[in-house]
Amino acid sequence: MDFNQLIYIAAATVIIYILAKIISVIAGRKHKFVKQPPKLPGRGYELIYSDQKQTEREDGVIYSTLLNCEKLDISGKPDYIFRHKKKGGVPVELKSGEIKERNEPHYGDLMQLAAYFAISEEYFGEKCAEGLIIYKDFMFRVKNTNRLRRKLKGVLNDMRDMLKTGEAEPAASFVACKNCICKGTVCEYCEEKPMNV
Numbered sequence: 001m002d003f004n005q006l007i008y009i010a011a012a013t014v015i016i017y018i019l020a021k022i023i024s025v026i027a028g029r030k031h032k033f034v035k036q037p038p039k040l041p042g043r044g045y046e047l048i049y050s051d052q053k054q055t056e057r058e059d060g061v062i063y064s065t066l067l068n069c070e071k072l073d074i075s076g077k078p079d080y081i082f083r084h085k086k087k088g089g090v091p092v093e094l095k096s097g098e099i100k101e102r103n104e105p106h107y108g109d110l111m112q113l114a115a116y117f118a119i120s121e122e123y124f125g126e127k128c129a130e131g132l133i134i135y136k137d138f139m140f141r142v143k144n145t146n147r148l149r150r151k152l153k154g155v156l157n158d159m160r161d162m163l164k165t166g167e168a169e170p171a172a173s174f175v176a177c178k179n180c181i182c183k184g185t186v187c188e189y190c191e192e193k194p195m196n197v
Helices: 003-028 107-124 146-165
Strands: 034-036 045-050 067-069 074-076 080-084 088-094 130-134 139-143
Touching: 067 107, 074 107, 080 107, 088 107, 107 130, 107 146
Parallel strands: 088 130
Antiparallel strands: 034 139, 045 080, 067 074, 080 088, 130 139
């Protein structure tokens, strides 16, 4: 083997290594959320569904109807669904609480919005590029990704298994439990324990 062949092999090895690192970072990357001041969509968005009490009703808007997704066997009533020319359906979920310093929505709220993506897409027949989770103090713009859909299917499978067997395996951890509404009430995993560092 001559010197030039060794250089090519070394360069190819380095390139393969760098590509493998990039792929592993992208595959393991957490979902990025855009945290913003809370507001409903405005100009450029058309209201097509509302589960909120309205004093005035608009023509062409569906009100307080239970929407179904037969593919996933789920139903729901999002607070709002808007339509945007480029983004398709935009489900909006309103929350009465605050998010404070957190940089991501609560996991249950995220899964609820993911369910509304699937429900909206099947019911209205158009893709949802994103949706909003609006808390009192902030809102999150959430992209409808393949990863989010896979997580939703996993959660639905876990829930159905639990309904069949009556058993569930909690995923307790400091991060998962620190802001849980069950902390200090009904959950056996709520006791403060020293963290192993």
